[in-house]
Amino acid sequence: MFKDTGPLDAASILLNLTDYRVITATHEPAGRQVLIEPVATEAACPSCGVLTTRIQSRPVHRVKDLPSGGDGLDLWVRKRRMACQESACPRRSFVQTTSQLPFRARITARLSQRMVDEMSCELRAVSRVAAAHGVSWPTVMARLNAVGELVRDVDRMFIRRLGIDEHRFRKVRYARGRNGKVVRIEPWSIVFTDLDTGKILDIVDGRRGATVKRWLKARPRYWRQRVQFVAIDMSSEFRKAVRETLPTAKISVDHFHVIQRANLMITQVRRRRSHEVHERRGRAADPAYKYRKLLTCNLENLSITQVERLKLILESDPELGVIYGIKEHVLQLLKTRDIHDFQSRWAMLEKSVKATKMVEAKSLFRTLTAWRSQLLVFIRTRLMNARSEAANLTTKNLKRIGRGYRNHSHYRMRIFLYTAGLRPC
Numbered sequence: 001m002f003k004d005t006g007p008l009d010a011a012s013i014l015l016n017l018t019d020y021r022v023i024t025a026t027h028e029p030a031g032r033q034v035l036i037e038p039v040a041t042e043a044a045c046p047s048c049g050v051l052t053t054r055i056q057s058r059p060v061h062r063v064k065d066l067p068s069g070g071d072g073l074d075l076w077v078r079k080r081r082m083a084c085q086e087s088a089c090p091r092r093s094f095v096q097t098t099s100q101l102p103f104r105a106r107i108t109a110r111l112s113q114r115m116v117d118e119m120s121c122e123l124r125a126v127s128r129v130a131a132a133h134g135v136s137w138p139t140v141m142a143r144l145n146a147v148g149e150l151v152r153d154v155d156r157m158f159i160r161r162l163g164i165d166e167h168r169f170r171k172v173r174y175a176r177g178r179n180g181k182v183v184r185i186e187p188w189s190i191v192f193t194d195l196d197t198g199k200i201l202d203i204v205d206g207r208r209g210a211t212v213k214r215w216l217k218a219r220p221r222y223w224r225q226r227v228q229f230v231a232i233d234m235s236s237e238f239r240k241a242v243r244e245t246l247p248t249a250k251i252s253v254d255h256f257h258v259i260q261r262a263n264l265m266i267t268q269v270r271r272r273r274s275h276e277v278h279e280r281r282g283r284a285a286d287p288a289y290k291y292r293k294l295l296t297c298n299l300e301n302l303s304i305t306q307v308e309r310l311k312l313i314l315e316s317d318p319e320l321g322v323i324y325g326i327k328e329h330v331l332q333l334l335k336t337r338d339i340h341d342f343q344s345r346w347a348m349l350e351k352s353v354k355a356t357k358m359v360e361a362k363s364l365f366r367t368l369t370a371w372r373s374q375l376l377v378f379i380r381t382r383l384m385n386a387r388s389e390a391a392n393l394t395t396k397n398l399k400r401i402g403r404g405y406r407n408h409s410h411y412r413m414r415i416f417l418y419t420a421g422l423r424p425c
Contacts, residue, residue: 012036015068017108019098023078031072035060043082043096048089056083056093063101064135065108077101107135112143119144120417123394123401141410148413154192154201155220161229162249163193164238165388166207167395169408189408190215191395193388195231200391200419203412209237216245231385233257234371253374254385255334261367262330263296265360269323270295272360277317287313288320295324298331319358326352326361330368334378342379346372394418 011022011034020036027033042053058078065075080096100109111133118129119140130140169187177183188207192215193200204215216224227249232238234257242251270292274282282289287309294302294310302310314321329349336342353365368375377383398414 017065017110018100020077020100031074032069033074033076035076035078037078038080038096038098040096040098043080043094045082045084045086045089045091046094047091048084048086050084050086050089052082052085054083054085055080057081059095061106063106063108064111064133066111066114107139115140115143116147116417119414123397123418125401126414141413144413144417145409148416152202152416155223157194157201157223159194159196159201159223159227161195161231161383162201162227163191163195163231163385163388164212164242165191165193165233165385165392166235167191167203167392169205169411170399191388191391193385193391195229195383195385195387198387198390198419200415203395203415205408209235209241212238213241213245216241229377229381229383231383231388233385234261234367236370239374250377250381251374252377252381252383253371255378256384256386256389258334258368258371258375259331261364262327265364266295266320266323266327267292268360269319269358273317273319287316295320295327299328322352322356323358323361326356326364330364333375336379339376339379342376391415391419 009022011025012020015022015034015036017036019039021039023035023037025032025034037058042051044051058080060076060078062074062076065073067073081093082096083093084091095103097103097105102109115129115133115135118124118132119126126140126144127137130137133140167189169189173185173187174182175185186207187205190204190206190211191200192202192204202215204211224246225248227246229252230242230246230249231252231254232242233254239251242249270288271281274280274286274288278286282292284290288295291309291313294306295313297306299307299310314324326349329345329352333342333345333349336345349368350365353361356362395411395415398411398418
């Protein structure tokens with residue numbers, strides 16, 4: 001017969017499990033074993049709510065808990081099956097539960113919280129966390145799914161600045177269709193990000209504007225009215241979807257893609273001139289090919305040696321010098337901070353493009369003209385899609401750690417938890 005030492009005995013304090021006390025602790029050949037039971041001696045019936053102290057049986061179950069004093073600790077809980085004494089209650093008996101061990105729980109609540117914290121704090125594989133705590137992979141993933149359903153309620157979030165970007169979920173695959181032809185499958189996803197916090201709101205399968213429009217229409221009207229700014233890439237489909245679903249929101253184009261488009265213009269001219277002058281593609285002996293990376297760099301960031309090499313390239317071909325000047329006009333345009341300076345820089349860019357006959361420069365200027373209003377929003381707000389790009393990097397790291405994901409729902413849940421701001425570290 002065990003002697004009741006009260007709820008604050010030394011063993012119970014060391015175990016530190018809320019609402020439980022240690023009954024006995026033994027050292028078996030297989031390891032240490034600890035038997036615990038709830039401190040409360042009465043419980044309320046879940047059907048009628050009447051308190052009862054009558055015990056019908058004391059079943060013993062093994063549960064998983066955090067390590068205490070090292071590994072090799074088996075925790076056994078002696079539950080109480082209470083008998084309901086209310087004659088009108090249809091329930092005859094029930095099992096006493098606590099906050100640490102709910103009904104039919106085999107894992108303590110603090111162990112579940114520890115697993116969720118570890119998965120949210122670090123880019124770790126689920127199998128690694130499961131092996132560290134001696135549980136199975138589905139057990140850890142079930143805890144993540146339960147918490148993820150609570151943190152991914154987008155409709156309750158106050159979103160003022162929204163970021164939209166596309167992301168490739170996995171590698172390109174080829175499959176044979178019903179008609180026997182091989183079909184190329186590109187599993188793209190669209191990432192919606194809160195640009196104020198960097199939190200990923202949702203990851204939706206698809207790549208076209210219809211997917212963006214469908215997701216935005218699914219949000220409540222009050223949610224859509226709160227969105228003031230939207231940052232996107234140079235995608236006309238995304239712009240059209242945002243205009244139709246968020247008519248009051250201002251659209252800002254990410255300047256990184258504008259610079260990328262200007263650098264692509266220089267590359268196209270350099271390749272074309274190589275075929276026109278040498279009737280071949282570029283070689284290491286050609287200055288324009290050997291130092292081609294300098295054409296896409298900012299002039300102010302180059303060293304003295306790099307500037308001399310750049311002059312050698314521009315002097316070897318006049319068209320490269322003209323197109324490089326147009327690229328610099330675009331960079332100066334993106335550095336402006338007010339509308340007046342933007343208009344003057346735009347006039348200089350337009351004058352330079354009209355003075356040349358290169359189709360690459362005129363194509364770039366037509367693109368910038370189509371996105372002029374979005375560029376003005378960027379100049380006023382300096383709103384970019386950098387947090388969305390950072391979210392894409394996070395998703396890629398998750399795929400590397402997990403060695404790839406076949407289940408898209410598990411993949412989304414890991415991303416939600418990692419960017420939800422739940423990390424205690």
